[in-house]
Amino acid sequence: MAKEDLKTKVLERASEEDVELVNIQFTDIWGSMKNVTIPVGRLEEALDHGVWFDGSSIDGFTKIHESDMYLVPDENTFSLIPWKTEGPPVARMIADVHTPDGKPFEGCPRNALKKMLENARDAGFIYNTGPELEFFLFKTDNGTISAVPHDSGGYFDHNPRDSAHGIRREIINALHSFGIEVEMSHHEVAAGQHEINFKYGDALRTADNAQMLKYTVKSIAHINGLHGTFMPKPIEGVNGSGMHVHQSLFTNEGETVMYDSEGEFGLSETAKSFIAGQLSHVKGMAAVLSPTVNSYKRLVPGYEAPVYICWGPRNRSALIRIPRVSKGREASTRLELRCPDPSTNPYLAFAAMLGSGLDGIEKKLEVPEPQREDLYGLSADELKKRGIETLPGSLGEAIGFMEESKFMEKTLGEHIYSKYLEGKNAEWDNYRLHVSNWELDNYLSKY
Numbered sequence: 001m002a003k004e005d006l007k008t009k010v011l012e013r014a015s016e017e018d019v020e021l022v023n024i025q026f027t028d029i030w031g032s033m034k035n036v037t038i039p040v041g042r043l044e045e046a047l048d049h050g051v052w053f054d055g056s057s058i059d060g061f062t063k064i065h066e067s068d069m070y071l072v073p074d075e076n077t078f079s080l081i082p083w084k085t086e087g088p089p090v091a092r093m094i095a096d097v098h099t100p101d102g103k104p105f106e107g108c109p110r111n112a113l114k115k116m117l118e119n120a121r122d123a124g125f126i127y128n129t130g131p132e133l134e135f136f137l138f139k140t141d142n143g144t145i146s147a148v149p150h151d152s153g154g155y156f157d158h159n160p161r162d163s164a165h166g167i168r169r170e171i172i173n174a175l176h177s178f179g180i181e182v183e184m185s186h187h188e189v190a191a192g193q194h195e196i197n198f199k200y201g202d203a204l205r206t207a208d209n210a211q212m213l214k215y216t217v218k219s220i221a222h223i224n225g226l227h228g229t230f231m232p233k234p235i236e237g238v239n240g241s242g243m244h245v246h247q248s249l250f251t252n253e254g255e256t257v258m259y260d261s262e263g264e265f266g267l268s269e270t271a272k273s274f275i276a277g278q279l280s281h282v283k284g285m286a287a288v289l290s291p292t293v294n295s296y297k298r299l300v301p302g303y304e305a306p307v308y309i310c311w312g313p314r315n316r317s318a319l320i321r322i323p324r325v326s327k328g329r330e331a332s333t334r335l336e337l338r339c340p341d342p343s344t345n346p347y348l349a350f351a352a353m354l355g356s357g358l359d360g361i362e363k364k365l366e367v368p369e370p371q372r373e374d375l376y377g378l379s380a381d382e383l384k385k386r387g388i389e390t391l392p393g394s395l396g397e398a399i400g401f402m403e404e405s406k407f408m409e410k411t412l413g414e415h416i417y418s419k420y421l422e423g424k425n426a427e428w429d430n431y432r433l434h435v436s437n438w439e440l441d442n443y444l445s446k447y
Contacts, residue, residue: 006075007047010093014040017080020088024051024071025215026095027109029060029420031291031345033211036071040091046073050098060419061097061107069105071095077208082177083170083219094208106415109347113204116351116411120358125257126250127354130200130334131210133342134241135217136192136234137164138227145227147234149192157187167224168194174216180209190238200246203354207346210243214342230342232290233297240298242305243342246323247353248334249274259333265313265322265370266333275311275320275335276367277360278353282309282319282339284405285352286391286398287424288412289340293395293431298341301376306338309389312371319391322370339391348412348420355411396428 001009014022019040026034036053038046049070056067073093081090097108104111120127137150151163159165164187172182181199188195196217198209214230221228233240249257249270260268267275282289290299298305311320321336340349359365368387375388383390392398402408402421409417 003075007044010047010075010078011044013078014043014091017089017091019080019091021090022046023081023090023092024073024095025092025211026071026097027211027345027347028058029107029109029345029348029416030423031109031211031343031348033215034058037090046071047075051095055097055105060416060423061105068100070098070100072098079178082174083223094211106413107419109345109351109416110204110207112412112416113207113347113351113354115413116354117204120249120354121252123358123361124252125358126252126254127203127350128201128248128250129203129206129350129353130197130246131206131340131346132195132197132242132244132246133210133213133230134188134193134195134243135214135228135230135342136190136241137167137194137221138192138229138234140225140227149190149235150226151187152191153187154191155187155189164192164194167220167226168196170224171196171216171220174220175209175213178209178212178216180212188239188241190235193239193241203350207350210342210346232292232295232341232343234294236297240305241342242298242338243340243344243346243349244336244338245340245349245353246334246336247274247357248332249357256331256333258335259325259330261330266325266330267322270361271333271335272367273360273363273365274357275360276365277356277358277363278320278337279309279311279367280360280365281352281356281405281407283389283392283398283401284408285356285402286339287395287402288348288352288408288420289337289344290391290398291345291395291424292343293427295341295343296392296394296398299339299391299393306375307391308371308375308383309391310371310375310386311335311367315371315373315375317375318371348416352408352411356407359407395424396432399424399428 021037022043024036051071054067055062055069073095077094096110097105099105139146139148168185175182183197185196217228258271299307306319310318312318313322325333
């Protein structure tokens with residue numbers, strides 16, 4: 001649909017629904033959703049000319065002397081906010097950030113992904129993703145957040161152990177109102193842990209949908225007196241929350257390039273090179289895919305969080321898993337990268353994942369031998385003999401690999417790359433210098 005037709009459709013819908021306010025939403029470098037609200041009377045102006053704001057007030061954007069920026073709403077993202085608020089209906093739109101000269105701002109994560117998707121189209125590919133975000137629901141006490149799970153359920157449990165079934169239904173209904181097609185929801189392994197999966201599709205839309213899922217979970221949880229969190233490892237000793245990402249490439253005409261009936265596991269040589277590219281760059285990507293200090297408390301053996309840099313068919317202990325494909329559904333051939341967690345910025349994560357795969361295709365990289373057995377049961381010597389390396393063991397180590405990665409600088413762009421490293425180094429230093437209760441408990445009386 002032409003841009004002018006989309007604009008007309010948005011304005012008509014806003015009028016029909018008696019919308020009073022419109023939230024214009026965008027995402028900063030760290031993956032946090034930001035928001036500015038305009039009255040509906042300014043919506044047409046916003047669609048024609050954007051919404052100006054002070055970019056210097058957004059961490060990681062611009063300096064005070066170059067602060068003027070504007071938001072360009074994406075007409076395809078207009079929808080009503082479905083949960084009840086006081087007063088007339090409120091709508092929302094997702095926006096891209098632009099500079100005063102009308103160019104896409106290089107520090108906008110959504111723009112970074114759009115640029116990488118354009119590179120893929122130039123190479124003849126469409127990139128689809130299907131992120132699976134896990135999250136916890138915790139109890140609150142008069143507004144104070146606790147780390148006490150809302151229920152005692154386990155994997156695929158149902159009522160009464162899964163007492164969040166009704167809340168997940170509210171979340172699903174809200175997501176449907178946003179135009180997000182949910183395929184499945186269920187209780188996860190840990191008490192209070194859940195997963196809601198939405199339909200696989202174009203990487204830009206699924207990145208948008210991942211952000212809206214986080215926004216919706218937190219909002220619905222708050223309405224129900226709970227706290228929703230996508231923190232990777234909020235409880236010691238139990239499974240953390242991951243964001244496994246299914247990925248595939250199609251031609252610009254919509255034909256899969258992943259499948260080959262004669263290939264090993266039904267994979268084409270293009271698919272194998274894509275896998276090889278991700279394996280070769282994953283250490284440099286780790287600080288984006290697993291971006292917090294807490295992320296590396298999830299990435300340990302034994303909790304279904306892969307740390308071994310390898311691939312294999314249907315092997316959940318491998319970094320990249322090749323799911324089984326049913327006969328007649330060859331177009332669904334895909335790979336699953338299992339190390340990302342939901343604290344990541346999905347726009348930057350998908351940009352890095354796509355860029356690394358395209359690099360593997362361009363260089364015609366060859367994949368190592370596939371791993372078919374449970375890698376958690378292998379000794380360090382056995383892993384070394386097979387040439388299997390591990391992911392970085394801490395955010396500090398991951399930052400070091402990213403600093404050495406020319407690929408990541410090229411993929412994210414100089415602005416995001418430098419600002420991201422600057423912020424993550426500050427975060428790591430803050431953590432590194434902090435004296436924790438664990439240290440006081442173990443050392444204060446001993447020494």
